[in-house]
Amino acid sequence: MLTCKDASRLISEGQDRKLSQREKIGLRLHLWMCDSCRLFEKQVSHLRQALRRGWSGGDLPTDKQLPEEAQERIRKVLKEHSNDDSNSST
Amino acid sequence: MSISEPERWLEEHGSALYSFAFLHVRDGHRAEDLVQETLLAALKARERFQGNASLRTWLTGILKHKIMDEFRRQSREAPTPNSPEDAWDAAEARRVAENFTDSGRWSQPLTNWGDSEQDFSRDQFWSLIEQCLAALSPRMARLFVLRELWEMETEEVCKEMAITPTNLWTTLHRARLGMRQCLEKNLYA
Incomplete structure (x- = not known):
């Protein structure tokens, strides 16, 4: 009989590989009796969906501000390189 | 230009x-x-x-x-004993163990998350994800991100990161336990 720990491992691995027939049956039996593991299964797929929706939907993180000093420093570097570039091409 | x-x-x-x-x-x-x-x-x-x-x-x-x-x-980079990564791994293993009792049952009841994810903004969502990722070891967070955000196939992750599938599965299992615990604590508690 699977423990919840075993079952959680199979639920997780089921996201990454094909489970064997034997593993599937064992897991199904466990899930049938175990509310917590059914919730874990839902949470794992919920997490995946939320991440993928946020990611593929182009809703990438924008929660941080590039610090002012870094922006200034990068601006200088870009300027130098743009100048190099235009000098070499003329 | x-x-x-x-x-x-x-x-x-x-x-x-x-x-x-x-x-x-x-x-x-x-x-x-x-x-x-x-x-x-x-x-x-x-x-x-x-x-x-x-x-x-x-x-x-x-x-x-x-x-x-x-x-x-x-x-x-080869992991060295007593490296920060090593300490992370030990802490991580402990934290995973805390999810379960000695007999392998969940030590805390799990929450039904339902459909409550619509309630927060994009920035809130990402800062929460970031916060939860930061609680994982760097290695674990890397593998989780490649698999769950970048949607790379497991074979590809193994190849790029030079690890075995078994190692990846184990790590992702731990990462998911960590992420769900963190999300539950911060969102649905």
């Missing part, structure tokens, strides 16, 4: 690139460097930018390559 164009990229996309980089490398200075490297690479390759893609998408693509290089490098 006017000289100020890359500077405009910096102004318009710098913070988005920085946020993206920070989520992956968890270090402000490293994230700043990555933004700089990305914009320099973009400057060099600007003829290759196809106007039909959005500039943000193009720049993010370049940044992703840089992040992948960094991940490869980190994953190939």
Whole structure:
């Protein structure tokens, strides 16, 4: 009989590989009796969906501000390189 | 091309690139460097930018390559005993163990998350994800991100990060336990 720990491992691995027939049956039996593991299964797929929706939907993180000093420093570097570039091409 | 164009990229996309980089490398200075490297690479390759893609998408693509290089490098650094990574792993193993009782049952009841995820904004969502990723070991967070955010196939992750499938599965199991615990604590408690 699977423990919840075993079952959680199979639920997780089921996201990454094909489970064997034997593993599937064992897991199904466990899930049938175990509310917590059914919730874990839902949470794992919920997490995946939320991440993928946020990611593929182009809703990438924008929660941080590039610090002012870094922006200034990068601006200088870009300027130098743009100048190099235009000098070499003329 | 006017000289100020890359500077405009910096102004318009710098913070988005920085946020993206920070989520992956968890270090402000490293994230700043990555933004700089990305914009320099973009400057060099600007003829290759196809106007039909959005500039943000193009720049993010370049940044992703840089992040992948960094991940490869980190994953190939041999772990040394008593390294920070080593301490993380021990802490991580302990935390995973705390999820279950000695007899292998959940030690805490799980919550039904339902459909409550619509209640928060994009920035709230990502800062929460970032916070939860930061609680994982760097190695674990790397593998989780490649698999769950970048949607890489497991074979590809194993190849790029030079690890075995079994190692990846075990790590992802721990990462998911960690992420769900963190989300539950912060969101649904």
